[in-house]
Amino acid sequence: MATQAHGMGHAVKRKEDARFIRGKGTYIDDIKLPGMLYLDIVRSPYAHARIKAIHSEKAVAIPGVLAVITGKDLDKYGLAWMPTLMSDRQMVLPIDTVLYQSQEVAAVLATERYIAADGVAAVEVEYEPLPVVVDPRKALEPGAPILRQDREHKSNHIWHWEVGDKAAADTAFREAAVKVKQDIYIPRIHVSSIETCGCIARWEPVEGKLTLWMTTQAPHAIRTVVALVAGHLGLAEHKIRVIAPDIGGGFGGKVPVYPGYVLAVAASVLTGKPVKWIEDRMENMQADSFARDYHITAELAAQKDGTLTALRVKTIADHGAFDAAANPSKFPAGLFSICTGSYDFKSAFAEVDGVYTNKPPGGIAYRCSFRVTEASYMIERMADIVAHELGMDPAEFRLKNFIPPEAFPYQSPLGWTYDSGNYQAALRKAMEKIGYADLRREQAEKRKRGELMGIGISSFTEIVGAGPSHTFDILGLKMFDSAEIRIHPTGKVVARFGTKSQGQGHETTYAQIIAHELGIPEDDIVVEEGDTDTAPYGLGTYASRSTPVAGAAGAMAARKIRDKARKIAAHLLEAHEDDLAWERGKFYVKGSPDRAKTIQEIAFAAYTNHPQGLEAGLEAVSYYDPPNLTFPFGSYICVVDIDNGTGEVKIRRFVAVDDCGNIINPMIVEGQIHGGLTMGLAPALYEEITYDEDGNIRGGSFMDYLLPTAVETPRWETDKTTTPSPHHPLGAKGVGESATVGAPAAIANAVIDALWHLGVRHLDIPITPWKVWKVLRERGVTE
Amino acid sequence: MALHFQGSLMIRAPRDKVWAFLVDPQAVSKCLPDVQRLEVQEEGTFKAVVRVGVGFIRGDFAFDVAMTDLQAPTHAVLTGRGGGLGTAVDVRSALDLADGEGGTTRLDWKADVVVSGTIASVGARVLSSTVEKKTGELFECLKAQLEG
Numbered sequence: 001m002a003t004q005a006h007g008m009g010h011a012v013k014r015k016e017d018a019r020f021i022r023g024k025g026t027y028i029d030d031i032k033l034p035g036m037l038y039l040d041i042v043r044s045p046y047a048h049a050r051i052k053a054i055h056s057e058k059a060v061a062i063p064g065v066l067a068v069i070t071g072k073d074l075d076k077y078g079l080a081w082m083p084t085l086m087s088d089r090q091m092v093l094p095i096d097t098v099l100y101q102s103q104e105v106a107a108v109l110a111t112e113r114y115i116a117a118d119g120v121a122a123v124e125v126e127y128e129p130l131p132v133v134v135d136p137r138k139a140l141e142p143g144a145p146i147l148r149q150d151r152e153h154k155s156n157h158i159w160h161w162e163v164g165d166k167a168a169a170d171t172a173f174r175e176a177a178v179k180v181k182q183d184i185y186i187p188r189i190h191v192s193s194i195e196t197c198g199c200i201a202r203w204e205p206v207e208g209k210l211t212l213w214m215t216t217q218a219p220h221a222i223r224t225v226v227a228l229v230a231g232h233l234g235l236a237e238h239k240i241r242v243i244a245p246d247i248g249g250g251f252g253g254k255v256p257v258y259p260g261y262v263l264a265v266a267a268s269v270l271t272g273k274p275v276k277w278i279e280d281r282m283e284n285m286q287a288d289s290f291a292r293d294y295h296i297t298a299e300l301a302a303q304k305d306g307t308l309t310a311l312r313v314k315t316i317a318d319h320g321a322f323d324a325a326a327n328p329s330k331f332p333a334g335l336f337s338i339c340t341g342s343y344d345f346k347s348a349f350a351e352v353d354g355v356y357t358n359k360p361p362g363g364i365a366y367r368c369s370f371r372v373t374e375a376s377y378m379i380e381r382m383a384d385i386v387a388h389e390l391g392m393d394p395a396e397f398r399l400k401n402f403i404p405p406e407a408f409p410y411q412s413p414l415g416w417t418y419d420s421g422n423y424q425a426a427l428r429k430a431m432e433k434i435g436y437a438d439l440r441r442e443q444a445e446k447r448k449r450g451e452l453m454g455i456g457i458s459s460f461t462e463i464v465g466a467g468p469s470h471t472f473d474i475l476g477l478k479m480f481d482s483a484e485i486r487i488h489p490t491g492k493v494v495a496r497f498g499t500k501s502q503g504q505g506h507e508t509t510y511a512q513i514i515a516h517e518l519g520i521p522e523d524d525i526v527v528e529e530g531d532t533d534t535a536p537y538g539l540g541t542y543a544s545r546s547t548p549v550a551g552a553a554g555a556m557a558a559r560k561i562r563d564k565a566r567k568i569a570a571h572l573l574e575a576h577e578d579d580l581a582w583e584r585g586k587f588y589v590k591g592s593p594d595r596a597k598t599i600q601e602i603a604f605a606a607y608t609n610h611p612q613g614l615e616a617g618l619e620a621v622s623y624y625d626p627p628n629l630t631f632p633f634g635s636y637i638c639v640v641d642i643d644n645g646t647g648e649v650k651i652r653r654f655v656a657v658d659d660c661g662n663i664i665n666p667m668i669v670e671g672q673i674h675g676g677l678t679m680g681l682a683p684a685l686y687e688e689i690t691y692d693e694d695g696n697i698r699g700g701s702f703m704d705y706l707l708p709t710a711v712e713t714p715r716w717e718t719d720k721t722t723t724p725s726p727h728h729p730l731g732a733k734g735v736g737e738s739a740t741v742g743a744p745a746a747i748a749n750a751v752i753d754a755l756w757h758l759g760v761r762h763l764d765i766p767i768t769p770w771k772v773w774k775v776l777r778e779r780g781v782t783e
Numbered sequence: 784m785a786l787h788f789q790g791s792l793m794i795r796a797p798r799d800k801v802w803a804f805l806v807d808p809q810a811v812s813k814c815l816p817d818v819q820r821l822e823v824q825e826e827g828t829f830k831a832v833v834r835v836g837v838g839f840i841r842g843d844f845a846f847d848v849a850m851t852d853l854q855a856p857t858h859a860v861l862t863g864r865g866g867g868l869g870t871a872v873d874v875r876s877a878l879d880l881a882d883g884e885g886g887t888t889r890l891d892w893k894a895d896v897v898v899s900g901t902i903a904s905v906g907a908r909v910l911s912s913t914v915e916k917k918t919g920e921l922f923e924c925l926k927a928q929l930e931g
Contacts, residue, residue: 044900047899698904
């Protein structure tokens with residue numbers, strides 16, 4: 001057994017993989033409790049309809065079906081509606097109207113999973129179809145049907161949000177020599193985590209205690225929300241225990257509260273028995289929170305020499321039937337205001353309008369820190385369009401306009417203080433690695449022969465690690481995070497965090513942080529998360545916040561322990577604290593390295609021989625409130641070849657140079673980037689959920705929604721630069737989402753780069769062979 | 784999603800015979816695909832449970848059908864609403880009969896079908912061809928029953 005403390009920067013093998021690769025993980029659906037009942041959900045075939053009647057007689061006649069729960073039943077307990085995270089409310093079950101296809105209409109409770117499904121099929125619902133609005137622009141037109149009749153404000157417009165100096169931006173545009181405008185649609189997509197959502201609710205009537213095993217990325221926040229929403233029914237926060245067991249992918253989709261969770265809790269309270277609810281794949285894709293769906297109109301202003309001056313962006317955000325986005329409360333459009341990206345704009349103005357449509361709610365941060373992918377994709381596409389319009393090389397254009405390294409910390413025109421960056425270095429490294437100049441020569445030669453080859457760049461800037469308490473909260477809960485470290489007498493450690501891994505490898509990286517700070521081997525450290533009865537309060541894992549916030553809390557708690565350990569060591573070594581020096585894993589007397597006490601010896605003394613006047617034990621808690629966000633960045637270069645006949649795009653090479661500050665575990669970072677790149681490839685070329693005019697979902701199953709597999713995925717080439725965060729205790733920035741944010745624009749830019757000489761200025765993603773073939777045909781390239 | 788189908792066929796049988804067949808739920812049901820149950824209710828209405836398969840979605844659909852605007856023996860309208868498997872289907876079909884040559888009958892029909900839910904969503908790509916195939920089978924059966 002390895003007993004070495006590796007700490008930061010080592011490719012320590014993932015501790016959690018021992019169970020995962022043996023199939024020994026414990027996911028929600030692995031948990032089976034005695035007497036457990038099963039819940040299944042009746043869903044609406046209509047996108048908008050009035051419910052005339054729900055007939056449950058045939059369902060309850062099926063042996064094993066115990067009850068059919070409707071909105072009217074829930075309404076008696078004040079549970080037919082629940083609050084969203086964004087000052088809106090959402091139906092748990094409808095009382096009289098459904099607002100999107102696959103919306104929950106009734107729940108069936110049964111003794112077996114299959115009987116519950118039979119019960120769902122036997123429930124007869126009479127509907128009266130109502131006019132459907134799927135296009136948010138049409139939803140804003142006068143005369144459009146008002147979808148949210150429950151709201152006082154009779155309009156499909158939810159909110160308007162704007163940031164920046166409009167007058168300054170308008171002036172810059174008036175004076176600009178070069179102006180470029182482009183409509184860009186970022187389609188609705190779905191996280192498609194391999195594990196769908198589900199829960200087990202167990203209400204114990206005697207103790208008045210609720211235990212909720214749940215696929216959640218934010219167990220503590222969920223517990224508070226349950227206490228606030230159902231407090232009037234006797235659920236109190238100290239008697240609610242939320243447990244997030246192993247989670248098979250979250251990507252933002254497991255932040256919201258879905259009606260199924262509430263129904264399972266209600267059913268358990270009703271019956272006094274544990275109730276399990278697990279979605280199937282189609283329910284997951286058709287009704288759970290979507291991502292993206294931004295209709296953007298972007299404008300860039302520049303001088304003749306290609307110097308960017310101003311940015312204006314107007315966006316219509318399709319939020320579906322309820323505003324159930326998962327953003328920090330003060331940010332209805334998330335952190336979209338990072339849309340000035342890596343460029344030194346003098347002025348910028350961005351506005352977003354949220355709109356209701358007959359589609360499922362959502363607007364979650366799909367593997368990006370709250371609308372950062374939307375922002376990054378937009379600015380990187382626009383940068384390429386301007387460069388091409390000016391006849392400049394897109395790399396040269398970027399190098400000219402990047403925020404210079406000496407400008408950090410950099411104040412962006414839309415209000416952010418970028419902590420650190422060196423964008424030139426990352427792009428130059430990517431260009432060198434891929435052989436940029438040679439590729440451009442090859443492209444020119446191929447173009448002469450009529451072959452289509454493109455090179456696309458994306459030099460993105462992320463904004464992660466939400467966030468500082470002065471600005472960031474969710475429902476008033478400040479977005480700090482936490483760590484509690486307990487060192488036992490034999491020097492072994494249990495550390496608990498307020499976050500929750502969904503595959504990120506926290507059990508390993510957090511152990512490495514503690515190993516780095518205290519010199520205790522990773523093998524001697526157990527990391528626990530996800531149980532609100534044991535872990536300290538935290539806001540959870542999303543938006544790449546685990547390392548920037550909870551990881552920092554881990555380092556700070558370890559440092560508190562080290563401070564106490566110094567006092568104990570001084571006592572043991574009969575020396576003054578100031579005369580001791582720390583070398584990872586031990587304190588020694590300065591000048592006498594032999595007079596030393598290891599951290600393990602100190603831990604033992606903390607329980608057996610602690611100095612008078614000092615409390616026994618060796619543990620610490622830290623609630624870390626980050627002073628700023630972190631701003632990871634990178635430059636990606638993609639090379640595509642396009643089939644002249646079929647329009648198929650083939651990614652020949654893709655080089656990703658990432659800078660996430662100091663790295664804790666390079667193997668995990670590389671894994672995150674590989675996964676993120678594939679999740680960036682997906683919307684660029686394959687994934688999209690659309691709706692027909694009646695609101696029928698297209699792309700609601702894996703038959704139609706093309707999730708890339710190893711077959712579609714090219715070989716990713718990764719590299720890095722390292723620009724530490726100046727404010728993070730470890731200089732780390734977070735990396736889980738960079739590649740998802742950065743990759744789509746690199747691929748789209750490569751495709752347009754291959755087609756620009758044919759007069760193609762933009763194609764919306766996903767760039768399918770059909771879309772490319774159509775433009776090739778229009779331009780006479782193919783028949 | 785809204786679908787429209789129409790067609791016409793010649794049946795080697797007199798118009799009265801064709802009419803009588805078409806407005807008799809028991810008779811017509813012999814030609815509906817995979818009828819599981821048929822329940823004739825008051826004049827001109829019936830309930831039918833049929834087994835449906837579109838792509839990988841298979842199961843029973845319950846329909847309430849009403850015959851309206853009956854103008855014997857020339858014109859009939861059938862409206863149906865039903866569903867199952869997370870799907871709702873609304874059908875409005877018009878039938879027109881005319882005498883053909885030599886004791887035959889010409890049947891002109893059209894149908895407007897609105898499908899909502901699972902089948903419209905995941906079966907959209909195969910729905911039209913599936914319905915066309917089933918409709919073809921239906922009329923082949925009608926001919927066989929009436930001409931035999």
